[in-house]
Amino acid sequence: MKSGFIAVLGLPNAGKSTLTNALVGEKVSIVSWRPQTTRDKIVGVVNGDDYQIVLLDTPGIHEGKSKLSRFMADEVTSAKSSSDGAMYVLDGSRPMDKDTFEFIKSLAATTPTVVVVNKMDIADKAVAMQTVARLSEIKKIEIVPISAEKKENLDELLSVLMPLLKDSVPYYPEDMYTDKPLRFMAGEIVREKALKFLLAEIPHGIGVEVTKFDVGEDGVTRIEADVICEKETHKPIIIGKGGETLKKISVAARKELETLVEGKVYLRLFVKVKSGWKDDGAVLTALGYAKKK
Ligand SMILES: Nc1nc2c(ncn2[C@@H]2O[C@H](COP(=O)(O)OP(=O)(O)OP(=O)(O)O)[C@@H](O)[C@H]2O)c(=O)[nH]1
Numbered sequence: 001m002k003s004g005f006i007a008v009l010g011l012p013n014a015g016k017s018t019l020t021n022a023l024v025g026e027k028v029s030i031v032s033w034r035p036q037t038t039r040d041k042i043v044g045v046v047n048g049d050d051y052q053i054v055l056l057d058t059p060g061i062h063e064g065k066s067k068l069s070r071f072m073a074d075e076v077t078s079a080k081s082s083s084d085g086a087m088y089v090l091d092g093s094r095p096m097d098k099d100t101f102e103f104i105k106s107l108a109a110t111t112p113t114v115v116v117v118n119k120m121d122i123a124d125k126a127v128a129m130q131t132v133a134r135l136s137e138i139k140k141i142e143i144v145p146i147s148a149e150k151k152e153n154l155d156e157l158l159s160v161l162m163p164l165l166k167d168s169v170p171y172y173p174e175d176m177y178t179d180k181p182l183r184f185m186a187g188e189i190v191r192e193k194a195l196k197f198l199l200a201e202i203p204h205g206i207g208v209e210v211t212k213f214d215v216g217e218d219g220v221t222r223i224e225a226d227v228i229c230e231k232e233t234h235k236p237i238i239i240g241k242g243g244e245t246l247k248k249i250s251v252a253a254r255k256e257l258e259t260l261v262e263g264k265v266y267l268r269l270f271v272k273v274k275s276g277w278k279d280d281g282a283v284l285t286a287l288g289y290a291k292k293k
């Protein structure tokens with residue numbers, strides 16, 4: 001039996017969470033077309049007959065000054081330091097910049113690294129080949145072109161991840177594919193739908209706090225959550241004309257939550273303004289964006 005922790009690293013929007021979900025075969029991490037979707041280190045467990053890979057999906061690396069940005073950066077550092085190897089995910093549809101090349105080079109010097117060239121389904125082959133050619137200058141890395149969205153070449157990816165694992169019993173029970181409770185997943189699903197239905201810059205300023213998560217004797221799961229935004233002017237935009245936008249978010253979230261809990265869900269969303277919440281320790285703790293002791 002071989003098992004190991006693999007940190008999933010890369011720039012915002014590269015497809016780290018899409019890939020994590022594809023390998024796990026379950027949705028453990030939310031996905032959106034906007035950068036900086038993932039905020040926490042998310043565990044996704046891949047079980048095979050004789051192996052277990054514990055993926056640590058991470059927030060895309062970006063510069064930011066808020067306490068939330070620092071929390072996100074710490075989550076990446078912690079994933080890196082607690083893993084046996086790294087999977088660096090690149091958006092293969094864009095030319096690789098010099099900083100990324102240097103980052104991968106220094107990563108590979110300290111950690112067994114597999115570089116994943118993702119989005120091959122939409123990539124210009126010449127651009128992707130150029131990236132692969134440049135990367136092959138780096139010693140000791142494996143390079144695998146894939147499409148996470150289309151689930152292409154994932155078997156090849158798994159086979160190059162195998163040597164990064166250690167002889168070890170599995171870390172997680174076979175039926176456990178993530179470590180986060182349903183309550184956390186509920187907040188994330190609401191945030192994913194908010195990212196989907198809201199325009200412009202507002203989504204980056206959104207946090208979701210689940211204030212109630214009860215399973216009643218009638219089997220119905222009652223969930224209440226606050227959608228937190230930064231500015232008074234954002235509130236009517238999130239609610240929408242006649243409550244239309246919030247309704248869209250709520251309906252889409254409820255549908256997915258019902259699949260997740262395998263039962264009926266009542267979901268109530270409230271919009272709250274908390275200016276500067278990304279720097280407010282108490283709010284960050286309530287949202288789970290604080291170091292666990
Ligand atoms: N065409 C195509 N799109 C992809 C692929 N993988 C991911 N995407 C899209 O790329 C966008 C970003 O995907 P995510 O998985 O959220 O990216 P991420 O790296 O986790 O982003 P952050 O959490 O913000 O760091 C989404 O719109 C995905 O649907 C792929 O293989 N092909």
Ligand SMILES: [Mg+2]
Pocket residue numbers: 016017018029030031037038058059060
């Ligand atoms: Mg992500």
